Amino acid sequence: MSTLINEIDARTRLAGANQMELLLFKLGTNEIFGINVFKVREVMKLPELTQIPEADSRIVGMANIRGIMVPVVGLKRSLGLGTENDVQGDIGSGANPYLIVSEYNGSLQGFLVAGVDRIIRFSWSAIKTPPAIVRENNKGAVTAVTMLEDGRMVLILDVEKVLNDICPRTDDDVFASMTIVPELRSKCVLFADDSSVARMQIRKALDRLSMSYVIATTGGEAWHKLQALADQATAEGKERVDQIQCILSDIEMPEMDGFTLTKHIRADPRLAHLPVMLHSSLTGACNMEKGRTVGATDYITKFDAKMLGEKLALHIQAGNQQVKKAA
Known part of the structure; x- marks a missing residue:
């Protein structure tokens, strides 16, 4: 999947044409979620996690990514959609969870997701502000929506909102x-x-x-x-x-x-x-x-x-x- 993510400068040229790319993923529910590829630094199969005593319940552990300790956010529970099971056990049971690594406030964070689908290109004119009923769900973390060709809705996440809820700055x-x-x-x-x-x-x-x-x-x-x-x-x-x-x-x-x-x-x-x-x-x-x-x-x-x-x-x-x- 990492080979599908273009360099930042290449993605900026897309933005200049009023286009963007979404990384589609799922959380083990029926919904399809998306994150702007521009905000993604890396996508990988979930590495081994180290548990953190007394950490916020939404932080499922720390991952060592090439010597950098990256906190891993359980995205499913952060959005109020349930809780992840034993994530390391899920790997052994044949599940294939992924880690989406993003950057916020100068540091790296990882999002645990149940599976990564594909990257798809949209015109920004096709990205819409969600109705109030959608904005009020998922703890206000859905910043926009769009539709796939088959009519399914993609919920686009506000990464800043998710991370700010976990670690707000005074x-x-x-x-x-x-x-x-x-x-x-x-x-x-x-x-x-x-x-x-x-x-x-x-x-x-x-x-x-x-x-x-x-x-x-x-x-x-x-x-x-x-x-x-x-x-x-x-x-x-x-x-x-x-x-x-x-x-x-x-x-x-x-x-x-x-x-x-x-x-x-x-x-x-x-x-x-x-x-x-x-x-x-x-x-x-x-x-x-x-x-x-x-x-x-x-x-x-x-x-x-x-x-x-x-x-x-x-x-x-x-x-x-x-x-x-x-x-």
């Missing part, structure tokens, strides 16, 4: 290094992210900076809101939008990815002046280069509150200087 840890910038007070940011954890972190950061904000949960929703602001500016006889001062966008989102959203913004003269910062947990030089190619102002790695505040101050103040010169 606000003091997350925001202690932020610097309050008086010039940002009352400035407005439109931000878009499909992860509930990311939206909460961004909202808290902007609150601490005394900024206002407009929230979107998908790239498509962000674009609709920006078009509404642009149309309002036109109706008021203005050449450009002035209700917001910056746009902060995730890269991979349902309906429209951040690269495509940035291209749309740069193509609309009423919006083109706004700084656009791409905000993503995805690494790779090609990400940054692709962002520059489509016109992004900057690229910020999730979630660094200090950097977010500094970059907002830098680009909003630079934008204000440009407006003054134009006037």
Whole structure:
């Protein structure tokens, strides 16, 4: 399976075409789950696990992966779908569990799954925000859904939500290094992210900076809101939008990815002046280069509150200087 997972830069080129790849897997239930391949570092047959005394029940053990100790999350129990049996015993009984290794907050974590199916490519326009009844199931960990050709639904997981529930970071840890910038007070940011954890972190950061904000949960929703602001500016006889001062966008989102959203913004003269910062947990030089190619102002790695505040101050103040010169 690992040979099917392309290099990060190759997958970034997919994102630039408003496409993504999903790794499909199962948890021993009827549901089909998916995880964005961009968030996956490796897939392997489940190695031997070392049990951790008094660990959270959702952590089924530690795996030694080439000298790196990786905590293994029992994904089935984390989603409230039951509990895994004796996972090491399952291997001996003919079962074939897998470990999906992902990276979050600079460290590796493994997800124990009952089986891995295949990798399949979708257009982001085919990835939809789930209905409320789906969002409320599985402890809010389903960030999007899509349909296979045979009509079966794929539930796409919010990796950040699953891991944050197990090991939440306190606000003091997350925001202690932020610097309050008086010039940002009352400035407005439109931000878009499909992860509930990311939206909460961004909202808290902007609150601490005394900024206002407009929230979107998908790239498509962000674009609709920006078009509404642009149309309002036109109706008021203005050449450009002035209700917001910056746009902060995730890269991979349902309906429209951040690269495509940035291209749309740069193509609309009423919006083109706004700084656009791409905000993503995805690494790779090609990400940054692709962002520059489509016109992004900057690229910020999730979630660094200090950097977010500094970059907002830098680009909003630079934008204000440009407006003054134009006037």
